[in-house]
Amino acid sequence: MMRKNGARGGAAGPPNMHHVAELAGVSVATVSNVLNHPEKVAGSTRSKVEKAIEQLGFTLNQTARALRSGDARSIGLVVIDLTNSLFVDVARGAQEQAQSQAFTLQLASANNDLAVQDAHLSFFDSARVSGVILAPMQESDEQIARVRRHGRPVVVVNFDSKLTDSCRVLIDNERAGYIAAKHLIDLGRTRIAFVAAHDDYQPVHDRRRGVRAAVEEAGGAVTLIELDTVDLDPPGGADAGRRLAGMPEQERPDAVLAVTDLLAMAIINELTNAGISVPEDVAVMGCDHNSAAWGGAIPLSSVSMQGEEMGRAAVDLLLGELRDEHGGHVHRRVLLQPHLVVRESTIGRERVPV
Structure with missing residues (x-):
């Protein structure tokens, strides 16, 4: 009114x-x-x-006018961390889709720092990009609202922002945790350790919820051990791996689900260094399909995050809003589904499909 x-x-x-x-x-x-x-x-x-x-x-809306005249052709993409190949995939998909529409993509990484993320958003805002795609790990509503107040649309990727005034492209992270845990349960593993850090990160929180749901669904046949570590990088995984290896054999989990692949690979290294066989003694898997973790001696089972598709969908949503001159745009929430990628770390070399 x-x-x-x-x-x-x-x-x-x-x-x-x-x-x-x-x-x-x-x-x-x-x-x-x-x-x-x-x-x-x-x-x-x-x-x-x-x-x-x-x-x-x-x-x-001068941006919409400029789009029709061909003057405004730039999109800013801010991701939380380029060491995770999910965000590299998002950038690759966004760039391919932007180029197909004669746009350029400008990329910035926040290095897991909200202040740095804010600085990148401010720069893109002052540079008068046509719009911004943001892939955060925590609530960034105030930053998003500021950019939008200046007339620039923002599409949020991989985070279900409470702000309703933006389109969002998400992967179902709760489903990712569920299918990862269900894979281990279906293999007959009965003591599963879930290794994570930063539960304030929405994807981590959602994956944990999915893991708990799969274990609860199994009734009392499966025990869940939640093992928190200091961070999501290899040092955190190494710490968790040493703690697991140091457990008495009768108490040690027979499966480990790490919330990131980098954690999982470091855990595998520590277990094998301690003479614990993977996957015979302990099956290990990650949950974000990070290519940075694919180089180990034991190929890692994980969950695909559909990064390139997220990037392409984000560009499509952004351009749809930019081209709306009359205010009729309706914000959309696109939810993509993850899928399991099974490798040697959970089923053994002889069972991996050729």
Whole structure:
């Protein structure tokens, strides 16, 4: 509902042509004519529209105009960490899709630092990119809202932001944790250790929930041991691996599910160094299909995160919003499904499909 002074009660984002039309009591087509062909509009009607524009502080979406004229052709992509190949895949997919639409993609990594992420967003905002794709690991609503207030759409990738004023492209991380744990359970493993850190990261939290659901579904036949470590990088995995190797054999888990592949590979190294056979004694798998962890002596089972598809979908959503001049865009939440990638670390070399 419009307030008498022209402010939009509780509305998020900048005013658009629909708001102007509602306040002036005219059609959107009439507002468009006032802006683009004022000679076609009667003076009294034009005056009402101009007054509504002034009250609302409306400015025409110049980005949409520039898209049609071919002037604005840049997209900013900010990812939380380029050492994880998920975000490399997101960037690759986004770049391919952007190039197919004659756009350039500018990439920045936040190095797991929210302040650095904010600085990159501010830079892209000041550089007047057409729009921004953001792949965070934590809530970034204030940063997103600031960019959107300046008239630039933001699409969020791999994080289900509470902010409703943006499109989102997600992988079902709860499903990823579930299918990883279910794989180990189906192999007959009955003591599963879930190794993780940073439960404040939404993907980690969601994968943990999926793991718990799979174990609960198995009834009392499977025991879950939750082992938290200091971080998601190899040092954290090495620490967890040493702790697991040091357990008495009768108490040691017969399977380990690490929330990231980097953790899993470091755990494998520590177990094998201690003379514990993988997967015969302990099956080990990761959960994010990180190519940085594919070089070990024992190929790692994991879960594919559909990174390239996320990147392509994010560009499509961003361009859809950019091309909407009249304010009719409806934000979408796209949920992609992960799938299991089975390798030697859980089923042994002889069972790996050729």
